[in-house]
Amino acid sequence: MASLNPSGYEKFSGSPPKQGQEAATTGxxxxxxxxxxxxxCETNTRLQTKTRVPWSSGLCxxxxxxxxxxxxCWCPCVTFGQIAEIVDxxxxxxxxxxALYTLIACVTGCACCYSCFYRSKMxxxxxxxxxxxxxxxxxxxxxxCALCQEYRELKTRGYDxxxxxxxxxEKRSREVAMTxxxxxxxxxxxx
Numbered sequence: 001m002a003s004l005n006p007s008g009y010e011k012f013s014g015s016p017p018k019q020g021q022e023a024a025t026t027g028x029x030x031x032x033x034x035x036x037x038x039x040x041c042e043t044n045t046r047l048q049t050k051t052r053v054p055w056s057s058g059l060c061x062x063x064x065x066x067x068x069x070x071x072x073c074w075c076p077c078v079t080f081g082q083i084a085e086i087v088d089x090x091x092x093x094x095x096x097x098x099a100l101y102t103l104i105a106c107v108t109g110c111a112c113c114y115s116c117f118y119r120s121k122m123x124x125x126x127x128x129x130x131x132x133x134x135x136x137x138x139x140x141x142x143x144x145c146a147l148c149q150e151y152r153e154l155k156t157r158g159y160d161x162x163x164x165x166x167x168x169x170e171k172r173s174r175e176v177a178m179t180x181x182x183x184x185x186x187x188x189x190x191x
Contacts, residue, residue, distance in 0.1 A: 052129040055149060056156040059132060062148040065155070072147050077102045079147045080115055082161040086154050087122045090165030112139040115147065122150060126157070 062069040072079040081098030088097075105111035116139035123130065132138070138146045154161060159168050 050127050052127050054129050055131060055153055057149060057152045059138065059142060059145050059149050061152070062145055065148070065152055068151050069148055072144050072151070076111070076144060076147055077105070079151055080111075080118070082164075083122070083147065083150050083154065084118050085165050086159050086161060086168070087118050087125065088165075090169070094164055112136075112143045115139050115143065119146060119150060122153070126153070128153070 057064060062072075068079065077098040078094075080101045081094035081096075084092060084097035084101075085094040101111050101114060104114050113136070116136040119135040119139060122128065123135065151161060160171070163171070
């Protein structure tokens with residue numbers, strides 16, 4: 001666009017253009033309410049955010065599922081692998097995640113750094129509160145209790161962690177296929 005001003009810049013003078021007139025593009029907003037943002041947009045965004053829900057069981061309720069508690073105590077890589085497969089929605093397998101957890105534990109001794117990532121991911125998926133403290137601190141201080149709690153949470157949400165993600169999806173699709181669909185009766189029609 002050619003400018004008549006010798007310096008190459010056009011200055012905006014006067015009041016802002018009225019509806020229907022073109023405004024000079026300056027990059028500076030003329031008012032706080034424009035076509036892209038207004039107070040109602042901000043209010044709607046705040047109303048759409050979901051509230052976080054508490055965990056279905058406490059961090060120290062490990063003995064409520066004593067079988068999983070024993071497996072986690074002696075072989076946490078198994079519990080972690082099962083959790084990670086469900087949280088990743090089947091994109092990674094239980095065996096790969098369990099082996100990586102074991103490798104990190106043997107090499108660095110800090111497998112909790114890897115497992116806290118999955119706690120955070122699970123918290124985002126299910127809108128879980130960070131309780132009693134942040135995810136990394138929970139895993140650093142109480143690794144086995146955290147794994148047991150995550151296992152119980154997924155179990156409460158209907159997953160059978162022993163069959164993995166794909167097994168759970170097949171099980172759900174069979175349940176949906178077996179559910180009878182009630183006939184549709186329109187208004188004014190009789191059976």
